[in-house]
Amino acid sequence: MITAPEERTRTAPEPPAVLRLDGCSKTYPGSPPVQALHPADLTVRAGDYLTVVGPSGSGKSTLLNLLGLLDRPTSGTLTFAGVDVAGLPERARTALRGRRIGFVFQEFHLLPYRSALENVALARLYVTDRAADRVRAATDALERVGLGHRLDASPTTLSGGERQRVAIARALVNEPDLLLCDEPTGNLDSVTAATVMDLLGDLNEAGVTVIVITHDPAVAARAHRRITILDGRLSARDASGVRPLGAERTGTA
Numbered sequence: 001m002i003t004a005p006e007e008r009t010r011t012a013p014e015p016p017a018v019l020r021l022d023g024c025s026k027t028y029p030g031s032p033p034v035q036a037l038h039p040a041d042l043t044v045r046a047g048d049y050l051t052v053v054g055p056s057g058s059g060k061s062t063l064l065n066l067l068g069l070l071d072r073p074t075s076g077t078l079t080f081a082g083v084d085v086a087g088l089p090e091r092a093r094t095a096l097r098g099r100r101i102g103f104v105f106q107e108f109h110l111l112p113y114r115s116a117l118e119n120v121a122l123a124r125l126y127v128t129d130r131a132a133d134r135v136r137a138a139t140d141a142l143e144r145v146g147l148g149h150r151l152d153a154s155p156t157t158l159s160g161g162e163r164q165r166v167a168i169a170r171a172l173v174n175e176p177d178l179l180l181c182d183e184p185t186g187n188l189d190s191v192t193a194a195t196v197m198d199l200l201g202d203l204n205e206a207g208v209t210v211i212v213i214t215h216d217p218a219v220a221a222r223a224h225r226r227i228t229i230l231d232g233r234l235s236a237r238d239a240s241g242v243r244p245l246g247a248e249r250t251g252t253a
């Protein structure tokens, strides 16, 4: 079939949104209350690699807790994989989080008396009670992060970089829609940190949607999209610098 020129030049449709914030804000109660996140709009699409960078106290943890469905916004709507999650009951939010978001933290949070394989396989209890499936998926995930030869190793015998790889394998084991990383290199020396960031880049190249929250501009520079957070306000940053903010809202990124 001959394709009309206008069809050939038509741009590909945008990938689906994994996560959408529409006017999401967060105010912690107290006297006085603390507005940690001003109303913000943000869309994260399948295959994105996005970093949120900001100094201490700027609102990074507040945003991470919202993006990871660990907390609810004070106002606005938050949609994850097409589901409006702000009003979901806690049990449904926990299920969504366990199955569809992989978390990577600065402190690796591995169980010291379990092998690498067991640490990863345990996370798959969210999706199956079949032990053989859990072992297979955990083996695949550890191979994916280059640790197929250390399945039986205890985390206590692994280096910091290897521990973080196990944590990344654990985050991947349920094939999540989103990998959400909170200061993933915070406990690593700069050389090891670079290898972990290389791994996150490779995973993104392979199609994994990645968000990294960090105070480290070098880590942030790895991403295709960079969001800055300052005093609870988001702004978008790309190679050309800070983009002007949306006129109607200060937090459109």
Ligand SMILES: Nc1ncnc2c1ncn2[C@@H]1O[C@H](COP(=O)(O)OP(=O)(O)OP(=O)(O)O)[C@@H](O)[C@H]1O
Pocket: 028, 029, 030, 034, 035, 036, 054, 055, 056, 057, 058, 059, 060, 061, 062, 063, 215
């Ligand atoms: N539970 C809470 N109650 C009241 N205020 C809070 C609460 N949690 C955070 N805050 C305040 O909200 C603001 C943003 O805090 P947040 O922890 O999100 O920042 P952060 O960028 O993650 O900081 P850091 O890098 O130091 O961890 C800060 O002023 C903080 O004091």
